[in-house]
Amino acid sequence: MTRPHGYARYRLDGCRCYVCGWAVAQYNDARDHAMRRGTWQPWTSAELVRVHLRNLQDCGMGLRRIAALAGVDRKRLQAVLRGRPERGTPPQEKVRPALAASVLAVEPTLENLAPSTPISPLGTRRRVQALVAVGWPQQHLAAHLGMAPGNFGQMLARDHVLVRRALEVRAMYDALWRADPAEHGASPGGITRARAYAAERDWAPPAAWDDDRIDDPEAFPDWTGKCGTPEGFWAHRYITASACQPCRNAFNSEQRGRHARRSTS
Incomplete structure (x- = not known):
């Protein structure tokens, strides 16, 4: 693959065109200014980059994918992780700051x-459950994803979901959570049954979820605006719903604190 014109092509390929020469001149000028200011840092530790690469790999990202997202050659990342076994060299101890910044900017997002x-x-489950809670029959959601109802149910029961399906469900949720199921072909009976099905299982509607935390295992739905506090325990009574577990925990903790204070007074 032909290297684009610039500093690297000037140094590595010997290209002396105007673009490559200008890139080298800019680099040298920036380096000279940084050296005079005492801020010149041509190298930085590779350990942070190495740790980040391993974390990305633990999340299921391959080195080729990481290299493409960072805009660097995969062999450079291999040298940071494992060195060059064919040359008998150990993992790199230092890397250029630009490479470190590029790699550290890569995050294990779904995209x-x-x-x-x-x-x-x-x-994925929380999003589907939230849509059912506002009246979307599961067969309609399955059809939206181009799935048979049986396969849709199996997807929700598995202990994992593929990224492509998670992205499809997220897009469906973003499109439907404020839409009226009746305007999309759901019958009144189907809507009522969907809501009842969700209510029996304490499935939270979209309004109870923070979009930024719906994927967070530590997050819980905020049914009352005060969930997770003793006030939330009593607020549940106004929405004719049993208190959620975080509210029960907060209420019980407050009661134990009161008994402890009474026993010591």
Whole structure:
């Protein structure tokens, strides 16, 4: 593959065109200014880059994918991780700051993971359950995804979901959570049954979820605006729903604190 014109092509390929020469002149000028200011840092530790690469790999990202997202050659990342065994060299101890910045900017988001990567189904389940809670029959959601109802149910029961399916469900949720199921072909009976089905299982509606935390295993739905506090325990009574577990925990903790204070007074 032909290297683009610039500093690297000037140094590595010997190109002396105007573009390559100008890139080298800019680099040298920036370096001279940084050296005079005492801020010149041509190298930085590779350890942070190495740790980040391993974390990305643990999340299911391959080195080729990471290299493409960072805009660097895969062999450079291999040298950071494992060195060059064919040359008998150990993993690099230092890297250029630009390479470090490029790699550290890569995050294991759904968009960056390979489509076939298996991930936790938690966020996918919560989104489907939230849509059912506002009246979307599951067969309508399955049809929206181009799935048979049986396969849709199996997807929700598995201990993982593929990234491509998680992205499809997220897009469906974003499109439907404020829409009226009746305007999309759901019958009044189907809507009522969907809501009842969700209510029996304490499935939270979209309004109870923070979009930024719906995928977070530590997050819980905020049914009352005060969930997770003793006030939330009593607020549940106004929405004719049993208190959620975080509210029960907070209420019980407050009661134990009161008994402890009474026993010591």
